[in-house]
Amino acid sequence: MRDRFLTGLIGYPIAHSAAPAMHEQAATALDAHCHYQLIEVAGAGRDDLRAMLEGVRRLGFAGVNVTFPYKEAVVDLLDELTPDARAIGAVNTIVVDGTRLVGHNTDxxxxxxxxxxxxxxxxxxxxxxxxxxxxxxxxxxxxxxxxxxxxxxxxxxxxxxxxxxxxxxxxxxxxxxxxxxxxxxxxxxxxxxxxxxxxxxxxxxxxxxxxxxxxxxxxxxxxxxxxxxxxxxxxxxxxGRDLAINAAADAFALFTGMTPPVAVMGNAFDAVMAARYSPSA
CATH class of the missing domain: 3.40.50.720 (NAD(P)-binding Rossmann-like Domain)
Known part of the structure; x- marks a missing residue:
């Protein structure tokens, strides 16, 4: 089992995302290291998404999350879909399995x-x-x-x-x-x-x-x-708190193979929200 993970999020706009804090602090709690990279690209077309996903495949990512507006657009660019993701027709979590990109839906x-x-x-x-x-x-x-x-x-x-x-x-x-x-x-x-x-x-x-x-x-x-x-x-x-935390926890498990410390991820989410929306923020 690896103890260092490169993960991230593709979408726009995503500067507000609490995902980096949730994933990185979850890994730290498990004596592992995770870097969660925001890949914020506006107006990405099919070729742009294909290039980003090829980078994910080749650059050592354990996987990436996908958010608005690309959850449906990435579906037919992947090598494999879980049955649930195929039925839904949308993907928010992509796992790198060897050289294959596998789409899941933890939403x-x-x-x-x-x-x-x-x-x-x-x-x-x-x-x-x-x-x-x-x-x-x-x-x-x-x-x-x-x-x-x-x-x-x-x-x-x-x-x-x-x-x-x-x-x-x-x-x-x-x-x-x-x-x-x-x-x-x-x-x-x-x-x-x-x-x-x-x-x-x-x-x-x-x-x-x-x-x-x-x-x-x-x-x-x-x-x-x-x-x-x-x-x-x-x-x-x-x-949207519990949806965000639960979806992130399920993605973390898929990326790392570890049992996610959901309480740690919840605390990380709450800290991001408190810092962002406090009167002094």
């Missing part, structure tokens, strides 16, 4: 663990999912795996919402925002809307009410405009 496993306690305590009902991109796909499959009965999907690109609904089939339908949220027990934002510097909300405040729960995949900031509005309405809210 799905991470979100399933994050949302399970909330679903266990709330009455089951329709769930409105806003966003059918890479993270939206992972969340939809996680919900289906947890036995969510009815999933209503909205995306600004209606064709993407319909495609995801067709992938999942039973109990899933593409909707407008209003019809997705109307009467829903829960609401999940799986878009980058609300991620700094953006301060918009994907759902009008008028559609929020105290009887629902609202979750956001965005964690920069933890309290997005959507969650702040939902909290003000008296709804139960779930920030």
């Amino acid at each position: 799905a496993t991470g979100f399933a663990r994050a949302i399970a306690p909330l679903l266990a305590t709330k009455s089951r009902g329709a769930i409105a999912l806003i966003g059918a991109g890479g993270v939206g796909k992972a969340i939809a499959f996680a919900l289906a795996g947890l036995g969510a009965g009815e999933i209503r999907i909205f995306d600004a690109d209606a064709a993407k919402a319909t495609e995801l609904a067709d992938q999942l089939q039973g109990g899933v339908a593409a909707r407008s925002v209003a019809t997705a949220v109307d009467g829903a027990a829960g609401l999940i934002n799986a878009t980058p809307v609300g991620m700094l510097p953006n301060r918009d909300t994907p759902v009008p405040d008028t559609l929020l009410h105290p009887a629902m729960w609202v979750a956001d995949a965005v964690y920069s900031p933890l309290w997005t405009p959507l969650l702040s509005a939902a909290n003000a309405k008296g709804a139960t809210v779930l920030t």
